[in-house]
Amino acid sequence: MSSRTLVSRKGLSATVKQEPASDNTVSLYEIVREAIQQAQSNRKDLMLVFRCEALPSISCNAMLIKDLLHRLIDLILAEGQADSRLFLYINSIGGADQEPLTLEFHTNIKAGPEWCEHNGPAIQTCLQLASDLEAGLLVNEIKNTGCIFSLSFPVK
């Protein structure tokens, strides 16, 4: 049994004991859809232009991936980060046999240093969760446009 410290977006932290979980096949599309629906029902003022391509199913720890994608989407949809109406476009690259899978979250939020500082604890939690899944999380800022969050899963 291992333990892990989770930090919420507001900086609250909690150490949770974690059972070693076995991998299941999970639909990334379903998790993303659920996370978006939850965000929209929690925040009635959320004005979002959203599109998600068909995402594959992968074999991994279902709880961890769900937690990670919910937190990541919450992080992206946090208030007041875009100059205009918020948009989020999610697609996947690769994932065929022996090919790494990358989920790309294209958005118009400006993930500059100020944003990183403001969302430090939440970013740390996402990074920790990605690391637990042996996945990599990268943020690329696109000049004037916004940024792309890339979540890469290893070949299994």
Next chain:
Amino acid sequence: MSMKSPNVRILIIDDDEDDFFITSEYMRQIQEYQLHIDWCYKYSDAVKNLQESNYDMYFVDYRLGARTGLDFLKEAVKLGREEPIVLLTGKGNKDVDIEAMQMGATDYLIKTELTTDKLERCIRYSLERTAYLKALRANEKKYRSIFELSKDAVFIADQELRFIDMNGATSALLGYEKEELKNKRMYDLIADEIDKGLLQKIVADEGEANDMELEVETKNGERKTCIFSVTATVDNDGAYYQGLLHDITNLRRAEKANLMIEKLGATGRLVRTLAHEVRNPLNNINMSVEQLLQSADEGDETQLFLDIVQRNSKRIGDIITELLDTSRPTDLVFDRCSLQAIMDESVAEAIDRITLQHVNMQIRYSDEPCYILANKEKLKIAFLNIIINAVEAVPAGTGELSITIDGMRDAHVVTIKDNGCGIPEENISRLFEPYFTSKRNGMGLGLAATLNILQSHKANIDVTSVVKQGTTFTITFPASQA
């Protein structure tokens, strides 16, 4: 038949009863008027009478205890009274005389020099002068009201055409407050440099310009087409110009839309006739090919060529169907929808291209939902066509796309603006024609279909473009009332 003398009610305001007695005695000897003379010794009662407009004329003593006749004059100005007021005083004082005249006193009489003739002349001049002034003010009010209430922009400008005074329609048309306009010249608002130069020359050479069609740029950068006339007038203060701007933007838009409808109608009729004529022989080709395919041997080279003929016949058939769809007036079912929701779905459809092109997209909507009567699916396609054209026109990496929706009481305005390659002026009028395209692989049907859809929504579409700077589509929908 003798003329009846006019009745005139006079109030003498004097704190000295003897003075009142002497003045009124002189007045009573006047034959030309039926005078009704009253006396008032208290300042407050005099003001009350003034307020209630009880008299046709007032004679007021300069000294009234703690007050003076000048205070009474001030009160009359404050109340906007127009009845003549004559100041009386016991001794001649030129300064008081001048001050009283400046404050609107009709005359200034010295009590010791009063005579019946003098008073009669004073009353006659004062009443006539007041009648003229009243008529003048009524006229001024009438013309001021024509000026202020005119639907057209009417203004007065100096020799540089710098605004001096203007009516409310001028502010409404140009989007500037009156005070802001006073720092501007008419020339500063003309959008086209050639028009500006031409107007300057015409005004300098001829002192006037008549019915010039100009484009003026408003405060928020919108361009409006106007008919402009200006005439020089000279009065005591020197020369000034009277200008008139008549907004014909909507008229020009309607003309453009009608022209487009006529053009599309003519194209549509031609297309339908042509399509009918092509489809009949095409059907014969298809049926013959099918017959030949049935009798052709498997793997035979003839089968390969027949397949090619069949595939291309199908392609011709598809093109005809698509063309007919574009030229046929669309009959749609409409529901009350929010423009923001439809636009969100159109943007979502195009968002892959937008993000992959790294286009800086700015979406700004009116806070309140802008409801229109729409066929959601069709309108989504119309917006999508414009957005995709914009994304394809902008340079990768530095492209900018701005989408705004502004709600007004009677209309909602959608603006889609890009910083792409722009459209040459000669192509703008052909933009919505079927089969007109500047793209290498384009069919030229996207914007034709878009126009068809927007016209079904009773929307007005306006395109402005500058080559190498970008294009703006402005689409105005009639608002749907709840």
